[in-house]
Amino acid sequence: MNTVTTGAVDNLRASLRGQLLQPADAGYDAARTIWNAMIDRRPAYIVRCAGAADVLAAVTFARDHGLRLAVRGGGHNIAGSALCDDGLVIDLSAMRSVRVDPLQRRAWVAGGATLGDFDHEAQAFGLATPLGINSTTGVAGLTLGGGFGWLSRTRGLAVDNLLAADIVTADGKLLHVNASDHPDLFWAIRGGGGNFGVVTSFEFLLHPVGPQVSAGLIVFPHAQAKSVLTQYRDLVDRLPEELTVWAVLRKAPPLPFLPATAHGADMVALAVFSPLPMAELKDALDIMRGFGQPLGEHLGAMPYTAWQQMFDPLLAPGARNYWKSHNFTQLGDEAIDTVVRYAGNLPSPQCEIFLGLLGGRASAPAPDATAYPHRDALYAMNVHTRWENPAEDTPCIAWAREFFRASAPYASGSVYVNFLTQDEGERVVDAYGPNLARLARIKAQYDPDNLFRNNQNIRPAS
Numbered sequence: 001m002n003t004v005t006t007g008a009v010d011n012l013r014a015s016l017r018g019q020l021l022q023p024a025d026a027g028y029d030a031a032r033t034i035w036n037a038m039i040d041r042r043p044a045y046i047v048r049c050a051g052a053a054d055v056l057a058a059v060t061f062a063r064d065h066g067l068r069l070a071v072r073g074g075g076h077n078i079a080g081s082a083l084c085d086d087g088l089v090i091d092l093s094a095m096r097s098v099r100v101d102p103l104q105r106r107a108w109v110a111g112g113a114t115l116g117d118f119d120h121e122a123q124a125f126g127l128a129t130p131l132g133i134n135s136t137t138g139v140a141g142l143t144l145g146g147g148f149g150w151l152s153r154t155r156g157l158a159v160d161n162l163l164a165a166d167i168v169t170a171d172g173k174l175l176h177v178n179a180s181d182h183p184d185l186f187w188a189i190r191g192g193g194g195n196f197g198v199v200t201s202f203e204f205l206l207h208p209v210g211p212q213v214s215a216g217l218i219v220f221p222h223a224q225a226k227s228v229l230t231q232y233r234d235l236v237d238r239l240p241e242e243l244t245v246w247a248v249l250r251k252a253p254p255l256p257f258l259p260a261t262a263h264g265a266d267m268v269a270l271a272v273f274s275p276l277p278m279a280e281l282k283d284a285l286d287i288m289r290g291f292g293q294p295l296g297e298h299l300g301a302m303p304y305t306a307w308q309q310m311f312d313p314l315l316a317p318g319a320r321n322y323w324k325s326h327n328f329t330q331l332g333d334e335a336i337d338t339v340v341r342y343a344g345n346l347p348s349p350q351c352e353i354f355l356g357l358l359g360g361r362a363s364a365p366a367p368d369a370t371a372y373p374h375r376d377a378l379y380a381m382n383v384h385t386r387w388e389n390p391a392e393d394t395p396c397i398a399w400a401r402e403f404f405r406a407s408a409p410y411a412s413g414s415v416y417v418n419f420l421t422q423d424e425g426e427r428v429v430d431a432y433g434p435n436l437a438r439l440a441r442i443k444a445q446y447d448p449d450n451l452f453r454n455n456q457n458i459r460p461a462s
C-alpha cells in the first residue's frame, strides 16, 4: 500500500527538472500507454525525467518509500515491464539525445532514444550500429537484452558494439561502466536487461553503413512455403555474412507489387538485407527467386534508414499483442512442417511467424563474453500474435501457445529475453542459461534488495 505523504511528493516534484505525473494529471493516461495495448497499468507516479539528476531523484524516492519501480525506455517490451501498478515509473521518453563523433565512430545515446533517433543521427555520417527492425523500438531495452537486426551477421549484436554506459544503481549512485571500470556490471548489462539499474547514456561503436543498402522482399504463396523454407534452410548454411535473409509467414499486406488477388492471402516472404551493392547479390537473389514461383518482389537499392522503417506500418503501437519465442540452432524438416502448418491457420489477419537469422558475427563471441549467451542460435523464431478486438484474446493466445508447444521439440530450449511475455518469468533460466549464476551474483552486489524487479527478473544470489 502507498503511504507516501503529500509533502514527500511535493519535494520530489520540486526537485525535478522534468515532470511528475499522477493519476489526476493531464497527460497521465498518454504517459501510461505503451506499444502493447494488452497492458493496462496504473502507476501512482510517473517521473518523466529530463536527465540523470531526475533519474537519481526518482530511484532514491522509490527505494526510500518502498515503491515498486518500473523503467520505461521506448515502451516496446511485450511483457509491459515499462509500467507497474501503484508504484513509480521512471519514464525516459524525453531523454532522446544522440551525439555522434564521426571521426572516432562513436555515438552517445540517451536512455530514452529510439532506433529511429539513433539511425537518423548516425546516418548523417553514413554510420550505424546493429539495432532492431522497427524504428520506434527503444535503444535501451533492446540493447540491454542483446539486440539483433539486419546488421548483426556482419557486426554482431547491439551489446557487442556497446563500449560504455552511465547507469544509476539502486543505491542512488551514477556509475560509468566499461571494460575496465566496474567490468562485472558492464558485462551484466550486455544482456541482463534492466535488472542492474537505469542506464542514462550508452556509448556505441559505429560502422560505415550505406547510406544506400540493398534490401527488399521476395514473396511466395503459402502453398509453396514448405519447399521455400526447406531451400532457404539449405541456403543459410552457405550464406555469406553480408547477406541476411529472414523468413516471414503471414497474410500478405496490400503491397503494390503483389497482385490484388494475393492481398490478404497466406504467404511466405523472404526479407533480404545486405550492405553490398545489388550487382554483387545477383546470384544469391536468383537462387532465392528460384525457390518457387514468386507472387512478386520488391528489391533494390534504398536508404538504410528507409529499410529500418520498412516494417513500421505492420508494427504500429496500439494493437493487442502476444508473443511466444524459441531459438533454433538448426531447422529440421519437422520444424518446417510445424511452422508451415500453423502459418496456414493464423487466428487473426495481423498475426505472423518470423524466423530471424543470426549466425555470422552474432555467433562469433563466446557464450560468456556478454550476459547475452545465445551465440549458437541460428534462428530466433517469434510467434507474433497480433489483433485489435479484445474478443479475439482467447483464440489468439491459445493459437500462439499451441504452436509454441508443437514446435518446442525442435527448438534449442533457449530464448531471447526481449521476446518473453509477462507470463513467462520461469523462462529466465532459459534466457540466461550458463550465465544466470554470475548474473545473480552481480545482482546481489549492485541490487541486493531487488529494487529493479519489474522485468524478466534475475534474483540476487543469496
Ligand SMILES: Cc1cc2nc3c(=O)[nH]c(=O)nc-3n(C[C@H](O)[C@H](O)[C@H](O)COP(=O)(O)OP(=O)(O)OC[C@H]3O[C@@H](n4cnc5c(N)ncnc54)[C@H](O)[C@@H]3O)c2cc1C
Pocket (backbone or CB within 6 Å): 035, 070, 071, 072, 073, 074, 075, 076, 077, 078, 080, 081, 082, 083, 092, 111, 112, 131, 132, 133, 134, 136, 137, 138, 139, 140, 141, 142, 143, 144, 145, 146, 147, 148, 149, 193, 194, 195, 197, 198, 199, 200, 315, 418, 419, 454, 455
Ligand atoms: C515491434 C517490435 C519490434 C522488435 N524488433 C526487435 C528486433 O528487431 N531486435 C531485437 O533485438 N528486439 C526487438 N524487439 C524486442 C525489443 O528488443 C524489446 O521489446 C525491448 O525491451 C524494447 O525496449 P524498449 O526500451 O522499447 O522497451 P521498454 O518497454 O521501455 O523497456 C523494456 C525494459 O527494459 C528496461 N529498460 C528500458 N530502458 C532502460 C534504461 N534506460 N535503463 C535500464 N533499463 C531500461 C526495463 O527493464 C524495461 O522494463 C522488438 C519489439 C517490438 C515491440
